[in-house]
Amino acid sequence: MSDKQDWPELVRGVPQGLELGLRNYWYPIIQSEELPADKPLGLKCLNEDLVVFRDGQGRPNVLYDRCPHRFVKLSSGRVLDGQLQCAYHGLRFDGQGACVLIPWEPEAGQEQLSKVCAKHYPCTEIGGYVWAYLGEVERFPPPPIETCIPEELLYPDRFVHFRLDTEEWDANWLLVIDGSDAYHAVTLHMESQFHEAVERYLAAGGDAAHAKPLTPLADRRVKIVETDGHGLRGVSVDLEGNMLDHGHRLDKIKGERFNLPGLVSNLLRPTSNAAPYVSRLFQVPIDYHRTRLFRYAAWRIEGPDDRERLKEHFEKVVKPRQMKTAEEDKEMARVAGDLVESRANEVLFAPDRDMIRIRRRLAAAYVAQQTQNVRAPADEPTPTPASLVFPA
Ligand SMILES: [Fe+2]
Structure with a gap:
């Protein structure tokens, strides 16, 4: 982004002030x-x-x-x-x-x-969350909240969503958002997300309490693939190059994986034959050292029976996995340490491309507010209510 010179930087790529949050957006706060x-x-x-x-x-x-x-x-x-x-x-x-x-x-x-x-x-208050427009109302009038939040929160007759407990992580929010890269799942979450491999382990008589993929860790490699419209993904392969299912969907997905100021959306498939769901994660800065996270899983429903069935499925299968994944991500954000030190010392590789784009969008949005008095750069997609199109 060319406009980063217009504003002093805290550290490479982070305009001074962004480390404490991007104001003038609707945030879930509790x-x-x-x-x-x-x-x-x-x-x-x-x-x-x-x-x-x-x-x-x-x-x-x-x-x-x-x-x-x-x-x-x-x-x-x-x-x-x-x-x-x-x-x-x-x-x-x-x-x-x-x-x-x-x-x-x-x-x-x-x-x-x-x-x-x-x-x-x-x-x-919508969808079980209290939302606040944290910003300068006169300078940047708030857009209607309905145009800024995912559609499943607005149409409870067509969707069901189940919220997880509010999380507080000991990490700067920009380091937390860095964790939205879509290729660490195959390493960091290899035990918690490798569904098909876990299923094969269970089918072979493995013990559910210690379910793990059959392909040993040492024999797994990562292949980076470009998805149809949803950026890069890592897929796990064995030594012969056979793909191991990691629970993410790779087929055509419409919509943004990341929406300003801090929403990450993932389409997941809890087991190889179960209906996919959307995992939403709102990442809200508390202060320089801490971040609050709101997470839920949402499904499209046809009728009230679906609600009960999915609630059970959520409690039994999805929630424990989401919680485990969250613990793994939380630990990585924590051990990344200080934002300035981390950004000053990192060495990035080609698959970090999507993460770099998100960083640039955040930086550009912040600088645009400070220097051009606009709420988001012209090329930033308006946060859409339906940031992922649910499979029908
Ligand atoms: Fe993760």
């Missing part, structure tokens, strides 16, 4: 059931302290977690009549951050109240 009905919750996102609380109608609201009066955290306060009350001197704020009560000035008018506004972010 799962619905993690937010109580009657208590505020403080959490950090994109290096900023936020407070989330439910108002009288149960709707979530997001404010900057500081009382405009004496700068203490509003999340130490309480929810009263659907309003957030600061614990310190009792100022109360509504979901838009407007001060509605100064306890020692019960007669205060609008003029006086408007002097103490808490910063507020647009917020909504």
